[in-house]
Amino acid sequence: QLLHDIPTKPAARIAVIGGGIGGTAAAYFLHDLFGDEVLIDLYEPDHIGGRLATLSVAGQEYEAGGSVIHPANQYMKNFAAQFGLSHTTPCSESVGLFNGEDYVFTSSNIALVDFAKLFLRYGWDVYRLQKVPAAVLQDFIKIYKLQHEGQAFKDVASLLLAMSKEMLRMTQMSTTDWLMEQGFSPLTISELVMSALQCNYGQTPEMHAFVGLIALAGADSNLWSVEGGNKRVAEELLKHSRASLLRRRVAQVAHSTSTPRKFMVWSHEPDEPVEAEAAAMGQKDAAQETKETWREQEYDAVILATPLTQDSTKIQLVNFTQQFSFSGHYEPIETTIVRGVVRPESLMLNDDEMLDNILVINPRLMFNSFGRQQPVKGRKCDQEAVGVWKIFSPHKIPEDLLDIFFQRREVTHAISWLAYPHYSTNQTLGDFELAPGLYHLNAIEWAGSAMEMSVIGAKNVALLAYKQWKNDPDAGKKPPIKEEL
Numbered sequence: 126q127l128l129h130d131i132p133t134k135p136a137a138r139i140a141v142i143g144g145g146i147g148g149t150a151a152a153y154f155l156h157d158l159f160g161d162e163v164l165i166d167l168y169e170p171d172h173i174g175g176r177l178a179t180l181s182v183a184g185q186e187y188e189a190g191g192s193v194i195h196p197a198n199q200y201m202k203n204f205a206a207q208f209g210l211s212h213t214t215p216c217s218e219s220v221g222l223f224n225g226e227d228y229v230f231t232s233s234n235i236a237l238v239d240f241a242k243l244f245l246r247y248g249w250d251v252y253r254l255q256k257v258p259a260a261v262l263q264d265f266i267k268i269y270k271l272q273h274e275g276q277a278f279k280d281v282a283s284l285l286l287a288m289s290k291e292m293l294r295m296t297q298m299s300t301t302d303w304l305m306e307q308g309f310s311p312l313t314i315s316e317l318v319m320s321a322l323q324c325n326y327g328q329t330p331e332m333h334a335f336v337g338l339i340a341l342a343g344a345d346s347n348l349w350s351v352e353g354g355n356k357r358v359a360e361e362l363l364k365h366s367r368a369s370l371l372r373r374r375v376a377q378v379a380h381s382t383s384t385p386r387k388f389m390v391w392s393h394e395p396d397e398p399v400e401a402e403a404a405a406m407g408q409k410d411a412a413q414e415t416k417e418t419w420r421e422q423e424y425d426a427v428i429l430a431t432p433l434t435q436d437s438t439k440i441q442l443v444n445f446t447q448q449f450s451f452s453g454h455y456e457p458i459e460t461t462i463v464r465g466v467v468r469p470e471s472l473m474l475n476d477d478e479m480l481d482n483i484l485v486i487n488p489r490l491m492f493n494s495f496g497r498q499q500p501v502k503g504r505k506c507d508q509e510a511v512g513v514w515k516i517f518s519p520h521k522i523p524e525d526l527l528d529i530f531f532q533r534r535e536v537t538h539a540i541s542w543l544a545y546p547h548y549s550t551n552q553t554l555g556d557f558e559l560a561p562g563l564y565h566l567n568a569i570e571w572a573g574s575a576m577e578m579s580v581i582g583a584k585n586v587a588l589l590a591y592k593q594w595k596n597d598p599d600a601g602k603k604p605p606i607k608e609e610l
């Protein structure tokens with residue numbers, strides 16, 4: 126009887142807005158921290174995985190967005206193991222560095238010959254360029270211990286600072302300046318480094334050095350992907366989080382006027398015209414009708430797991446004491462996937478010299494990279510004449526240009542993404558905690574955008590939400606991992 130009299134706190138109700146790798150990981154970590162003391166709603170009107178997506182070409186699926194994972198990415202590695210997902214590794218492929226007119230380097234199939242060619246052009250920089258990301262990673266992996274021990278950070282700068290002072294400094298200087306400080310030559314930066322940055326972020330070494338180094342880590346020879354598609358991780362995270370998936374689009378998050386520390390989330394069916402839009406278009410009836418299918422729901426905390434920028438944010442934040450301003454913009458990237466036969470001469474190659482991957486060292490070209498793709502399942506690394514090719518470009522590639530690149534096209538798909546932030550050196554890195562109980566996971570993308578970075582952001586905001594709910598800065602703390610002797 127006595128036990129019945131003890132008042133128990135009701136479960137926390139938390140909204141996660143966005144079903145990409147970050148949002149699904151946040152739901153997973155919330156469930157891990159709160160156990161049965163939480164009810165999670167995850168809002169995602171489109172597919173689970175967000176920028177992790179596959180495209181179907183001739184009955185096979187191909188990665189269309191985030192495609193590679195680094196061997197040191199512990200969260201992604203652990204998720205794959207826990208969910209029984211296997212790794213696939215890239216095929217060993219030929220590569221060329223293209224300036225629009227000519228190739229400054231093309232690989233052969235003999236590793237020693239390639240090293241000699243690269244060494245003749247770039248000297249020891251070739252070797253050192255592989256070592257430099259590894260050195261930064263030594264500091265980066267400290268985040269796993271800090272997060273295991275329950276440390277959480279209200280802003281991105283503090284998270285970087287907890288790993289090392291140097292990481293924060295790197296976000297304030299260009300990749301060029303940082304690498305010059307390390308003694309790299311201008312030629313190495315304008316060719317080798319440029320090609321990795323163009324391929325991974327469609328940007329130049331003017332981007333800040335921390336994300337520049339992530340892009341260089343993205344040229345590691347031991348990268349992997351998830352068999353069946355990287356989006357499989359997001360799907361499994363959602364399943365294991367026990368969150369309710371709401372196929373609705375969120376238009377507004379408001380601080381509750383009646384109950385302190387509560388939030389109202391306004392959402393509508395994905396295909397509905399937003400009321401204001403409908404009214405503006407003079408569709409009075411539509412406006413009335415849509416109003417009726419709108420829903421509001423109260424929450425104790427809200428995690429925004431979607432990019433917020435001044436120019437593209439569709440979610441309004443209202444009734445907060447402070448005015449939020451989100452600066453910067455995301456880089457538009459066009460992904461064109463073609464199944465067909467390439468015309469090598471259109472890429473300044475002889476008929477018998479077609480390369481599997483063309484990386485660019487001239488940022489003014491029509492494309493950022495042009496490469497042969499293997500399906501996400503059962504890759505065979507074949508080199509048949511009819512292949513599937515993926516082109517990343519800053520703008521849509523016109524049909525007549527595709528007809529020049531390909532002598533025959535069986536299938537062509539194009540997707541436009543706002544893929545990652547446009548990086549500079551004077552960017553404010555942003556806050557994870559916008560107000561107590563309101564969190565922005567994607568702030569971490571201003572330090573660097575990659576699957577593992579989103580998962581780190583997810584763990585951080587889940588910890589912040591847990592500490593806030595428990596009203597205890599030590600909540601979620603675990604004893605330190607014992608250092609190996």
Ligand SMILES: CC(C)=CCC/C(C)=C/CC/C(C)=C/CSC[C@H](N)C(=O)O
Pocket residue numbers: 190191192193194195198258259261262265324325326335338339340342343344348573574575576577578
């Ligand atoms: C600070 C350093 C050197 C590394 C941090 C660890 C990390 C986040 C490594 C990721 C490397 C990687 C796979 C980069 C690819 S760039 C993003 C790309 N566009 C994609 O996701 O496909």
